[in-house]
Amino acid sequence: MQVTNLKSIADVDVAGKRVLVRADLNVPVADGKVSDATRLERILDGLKDLSQRGARVVVISHFGRPKGAPNPEMSLAPVAAKLGELLGKPVTFVPACIGDEAESAVAALQPGAIAVLENLRFHAGEEKNDEAFVAALARSGDLYVNDAFSAAHRAHASTEGLARVLPAYAGPLMIEEINALRAVLENPQRPVAALVGGAKVSSKIPILKHLIGKVDKLIIGGGMANTFLMSHGVDVGRSLAEPDLLETAREIMAAAKAHNCAVVLPEDVVIAREFKSGVANAVVPILAVPSDAMILDVGPRSIEHNCAVLKECRTLLWNGPMGAFEISPFGEGTFGLAREAARLTREGKLVTVAGGGDTVAALNAAGATPDFTYVSTAGGAFLEWLEGRELPGVAALVRAQA
Numbered sequence: 001m002q003v004t005n006l007k008s009i010a011d012v013d014v015a016g017k018r019v020l021v022r023a024d025l026n027v028p029v030a031d032g033k034v035s036d037a038t039r040l041e042r043i044l045d046g047l048k049d050l051s052q053r054g055a056r057v058v059v060i061s062h063f064g065r066p067k068g069a070p071n072p073e074m075s076l077a078p079v080a081a082k083l084g085e086l087l088g089k090p091v092t093f094v095p096a097c098i099g100d101e102a103e104s105a106v107a108a109l110q111p112g113a114i115a116v117l118e119n120l121r122f123h124a125g126e127e128k129n130d131e132a133f134v135a136a137l138a139r140s141g142d143l144y145v146n147d148a149f150s151a152a153h154r155a156h157a158s159t160e161g162l163a164r165v166l167p168a169y170a171g172p173l174m175i176e177e178i179n180a181l182r183a184v185l186e187n188p189q190r191p192v193a194a195l196v197g198g199a200k201v202s203s204k205i206p207i208l209k210h211l212i213g214k215v216d217k218l219i220i221g222g223g224m225a226n227t228f229l230m231s232h233g234v235d236v237g238r239s240l241a242e243p244d245l246l247e248t249a250r251e252i253m254a255a256a257k258a259h260n261c262a263v264v265l266p267e268d269v270v271i272a273r274e275f276k277s278g279v280a281n282a283v284v285p286i287l288a289v290p291s292d293a294m295i296l297d298v299g300p301r302s303i304e305h306n307c308a309v310l311k312e313c314r315t316l317l318w319n320g321p322m323g324a325f326e327i328s329p330f331g332e333g334t335f336g337l338a339r340e341a342a343r344l345t346r347e348g349k350l351v352t353v354a355g356g357g358d359t360v361a362a363l364n365a366a367g368a369t370p371d372f373t374y375v376s377t378a379g380g381a382f383l384e385w386l387e388g389r390e391l392p393g394v395a396a397l398v399r400a401q402a
Helices: 038-052 077-087 099-107 124-128 131-138 157-165 172-185 205-211 223-231 243-258 300-312 332-346 357-366 380-386 392-401
Strands: 018-022 056-060 091-094 114-117 143-146 168-170 192-196 217-220 262-264 268-272 281-285 294-298 315-319 351-354
Touching: 018 038, 018 157, 038 056, 038 077, 038 172, 077 091, 077 114, 091 099, 099 114, 124 131, 124 157, 131 157, 143 157, 143 392, 157 168, 157 392, 168 172, 168 392, 172 315, 172 351, 172 380, 172 392, 192 205, 192 300, 205 217, 205 243, 205 380, 217 223, 217 300, 223 243, 243 262, 262 300, 268 300, 294 300, 294 332, 300 332, 315 357, 315 380, 332 351, 332 357, 351 357
Parallel strands: 018 056, 018 143, 056 114, 091 114, 143 168, 192 217, 192 315, 217 262, 315 351
Antiparallel strands: 268 281, 268 294
């Protein structure tokens, strides 16, 4: 997929135009208030730029999974209020996204004004990419901007359909996300390390197979490392593992060797008999895991070795934690490595790109996020890009520029 020449909205005359901006406003809300505004903060610059250039900005997004019907608990009203607070200017909330109410509200916007339309998923046509729903949305816009890379893996009306019926452009966050991923996968500073963690190998098989041909070091952590250890005959006790994927793990190891990609597995681990905070735990070599214990984190020797690997590299791609970081004390492996990666980045010795929901939460908990070169707001889209898959929302923008 050719993405080098995506048309940017930055070069378009938007004065007085109704600009439909597909953003990702799917943020955590508790007790009617936004509890984590990270995704909103990332779209502010793009919205401010359009407003300052005189566009009539119409923000559209999904929120939660209302299953194609209105649900007051999944209204975008509190998100629109928070967005206005962050922008420091009024944001009009429109309790509809199509129809007379939406079109009249958009028509009333003055140049520079910003509005948020109601949750797109209150209509089944959004997820079905229904032509009639696409047409109804398009009646509120002169131009379409996709600034939601995190939703680009879905072929929905607002991510794919609108790019077929309106002049379509990429927003600044979309371009930023794509450039960051291309930088580490297509033309990186070498050597390149990829850290892939998380619970299960089964969810990361395509990623692992794609990365081994692109990186020099592959650090495997989390529960998925247990399956790789098992494939070497290691007894992992009662640890989370997937015995039916041992042959797959061996195939990935063999393919990595053929590509001169060194696979890094834990040397020692933190074990416990129960999975809860503050439980008694111990550090043991990987060949000494008790049969009644669970591996819940990597040990200090593994952390030291992984940090040494990072010092040898110039680029790091990170997806997934090294252990059960949400529960103390099983986050030390993830936090230790995150802080070392952050230090190396601060010193200009490492380019660091990370993404995925658990990954961002872990980096935030480690206090490492501000120092990383780039931290993606995307989850599923980030993973599918790592798998080498075409993202419908990005492909639609590429087709629109042809």
